[in-house]
Amino acid sequence: MTTPLSVDQLQPRLHQLTVIDVRSPGEFAGGHIPGAHNVPLDQLAQALPALRAAAERGELAIVCASGARASNACEQLSAAGISALLVDGGTSAWSANGGALNRVPGQKVRWAMDRQVRLVAGSLVLAGIVVDVAVPGVRWVSAAVGGGLLFSAVSNTCAMGSLLGKLPYNRPRNSGAALDATLTALHSGGK
Secondary structure: OEEEEOHHHHHHHOOOOEEEEOOOHHHHHHOEOOOOEEOOHHHHHHHHHHHHHHHHHOOEEEEOOOOHHHHHHHHHHHHOOOOEEEEOOHHHHHHHOOOOOEOOOOOOOOOOHHHHHHHHHHHHHHHHHHHHHHOOOOHHHHHHHHHHHHHHHHHOOOHHHHHHHOOHHHOOOOHHHHHHHHHHHHHHOOO
């Protein structure tokens, strides 16, 4: 029930589709496809009734930074019987293709989730190696992080990204109210 959609195909259909951005509110605030609605991946289950209502009125296009979280969202939507288009390459491909990104006024630009994950994972690996000099055995923290990254790649999930997405840094003020407004708009027919 998921169909891939390139950014070249998205551009002329942008006003016909309901674009759902599943990144964290902080990432969304830093730059999103014009007209996109922010429904963070970890809030998708709560949003299913509104997304179902929106899908009944027209096609949904699901986007994230590069495609991994959007793919996960499409799988969840498909399991709930909701068809969706997966935007290949996400907002990164949209921007690289010359597409404008809108920003939420007054919100600080946040790092993309993959960049945050690389920072934390790299820091944990480096700390594990350095601290192991004084406290033998701490290097296993580095091994656990490596194993987690390997599992993340194989399963196309990211526990660290999910945890980082819950931090206040990635949940700007009023993000709960913004989600409520988005769900109301999706349920009532707002594009």
